[in-house]
Amino acid sequence: MxxxxxxxxxxxxxxxxxxxxxxxxxxxxxxxxxxxxxxxxxxxxxxxxxxxxxxxxxxxxxxxxxxxxxxxxxxxxxxxxxxxPLKAEERPEAPAPKAEEAPRPAPKEAPPAPQEAPSERRLIPAAPSIRRLARELGVDLTRLRGTGLAGRITEEDVRRAAGLGEAAPAALPAAPAPRLPDFTKWGPVRREPMSGVRKATVRSMSQAWAQVPMVTHFDEADVTELEALRKQYAKKAEEKGFRLTLTAFLLKALALTLKAFPKFNASLDVEAQEIVYKDYIHIGVAVDTPHGLLVPVIRDVDRKGVLRLAEELQEISQRARERKLSPEEMQGATFSLSNLGGIGGTGFTPIVNWPEVAILGVSRSQMKPLWDPGKEAFVPRLVMPFSLTYDHRLIDGADAARFCRHLAGILEDPLGLALA
Missing domain, CATH: 2.40.50.100 (RNA polymerase II/Efflux pump adaptor protein, barrel-sandwich hybrid domain)
Known part of the structure; x- marks a missing residue:
């Protein structure tokens, strides 16, 4: 066969x-x-x-x-x-137990398949995280037909079945790229094929640039106390096997800010002339890998503490570098974060990952003299620059400025952040 x-x-x-x-x-x-x-x-x-x-x-x-x-x-x-027997290898997901077997999903538009005899059992093609989500939302996976690879059930399939959202509309066709000149007229050249990651980046960035009129707002936060708190608990995190990074604190601060400004956690449905507000907060985190930029998604950030976020962030980032992420783990983000502080730079303008409406970029923190009214003197403080790019069709400049000030206020109050 x-x-x-x-x-x-x-x-x-x-x-x-x-x-x-x-x-x-x-x-x-x-x-x-x-x-x-x-x-x-x-x-x-x-x-x-x-x-x-x-x-x-x-x-x-x-x-x-x-x-x-x-x-x-x-x-x-x-x-x-x-x-x-086939040797077991390390993989992102293990096959589901046979107790949850069901008929294999047919193609999306195909008529309902006849029921199989009890002896003809097949596995439900869904990751453990998707099974957990289905249980939480009360969705029967045996009745779903997956739209993912090989008929696998995706998070979008489950949420659609639960009435929490539809699939995003297809992107408009891109304009054809102009023909390049013959560079060999001026000297030797060499060519190499794009990797799959680079091809995907070309498509997604071209789509985002064509779909979203973007504006970037710049701001900064005094993270002196926050860095002291991070160092205080860093050793405790290392004893548990993970690193406590500033990104984990940023994730938590973003979740609190997105709750206060739900428009930044929404999507714009131009065809229906509606704003789609999401009652969940899933944040995509850009990860620099040898294969290119990957953006795994940390789910339900608002429901997790900083230490748990740090542990999950380290685990999913490592699997991103090892190319062990499943497609479902890079889908469903409501907002994105790109932290280049570990590399350098004073600021940049990140591109919104459509159909999201905003993304935060973080640059390297630096010691700066800030005026202390109580001491009537300049004092050295650790200042973190950040930039918010947003979809100007939905978000106004004043909204962006208030969002950034709210985020900075949370970062400058580490005790309140830790207790949130």
Whole structure:
């Protein structure tokens, strides 16, 4: 039996094989990962739809593959003979237990599939985090048809089923890029293909620039006491196995500010002429990796303390650098944060990640002389510059200024931030 590559998602016509997880002679079970593919900004796994023994592997690492292309041949084990077991490898998600098995989802527009006999059970194609969200929202995963890779159920599918939002409208087609001149007329050149991450960055940034009229507001906060508090608890965090960074405090401060200014946590539905306010706060955090910029999402930031945020941030950032993030872990953000303070710079203008309406950029903190009215003198203080880029169709300049002043006030009151 030939195993063919499933649909890879909307507007995804090809992917690169970055990992072959089985070899000839291995026995595989339904739902077990077979391939790792680089598509857009993630390395995703292709699960087996049926069990059997691997007869032949038709692709290798580095191959470009397309939906519908055969990549494996499976055969049934003769006489119930045991084939060599597949070695367990470290992966972002483990296959779900068979207790939650259900019929495999059909394509989105396909008619309802007939019920299978009790003996014909298949796995629900959903990550553990998606299963947890479905339980919280009271959504029956067995009734959903996933729109993700290989029919996997995404967070958007679950929220739509719960009546909490629809899929974002498709982006307008981009204008064709002008033809480049012949650079070889002036000297030697060399070319190299874009990685999947870079291709995705080109698409998303072009879409954002075409969709959103952006303005950037600059401000700064006195983080002297906040840095002292961070250092005070840094050792305790290290004893628990993670680093306590300023970004964790920023996440918490942003969550409190977004609650006070819900418009910054919204999206603009131009077609329906409506503002979509979200009653959850998921913040995307830009991570610099050897493969390019990735933006994993920290969920429910407003419900977590600073130490938990620091631990989760370290874990998800490490998996981003190792290319072990699932597509679901980079979807659903309501606001984004880009902290370049560890590298340098005095300010920059980050680009809004549409359909979000704002993003915060943070630059390197510096010691500056600030006037102390009580002492009637200038005193050295640690000052952090930051910049807020926003969608001017929804957010006015005065709103942005008040947002930044509120955020600065929280950062300058570390005790209140820690107790929040």
């Amino acid at each position: 030939e195993v063919k590559l499933p649909e890879l998602g909307d507007n995804v016509t090809q992917a690169t094989v970055v990992g072959v997880l089985v070899k000839e002679g291995d026995r595989v079970e339904p739902g077990q990962p077979l391939l790792e593919l680089e598509t857009d900004k993630a390395v995703v796994e292709v699960p087996a739809e049926a069990g059997g023994v691997v007869k032949r592997v038709l692709v290798k690492v580095g191959d470009e593959v397309r939906p519908g292309q055969p990549f494996l041949e499976l055969a049934e084990a003769e006489g119930g003979a045991e084939a060599p």
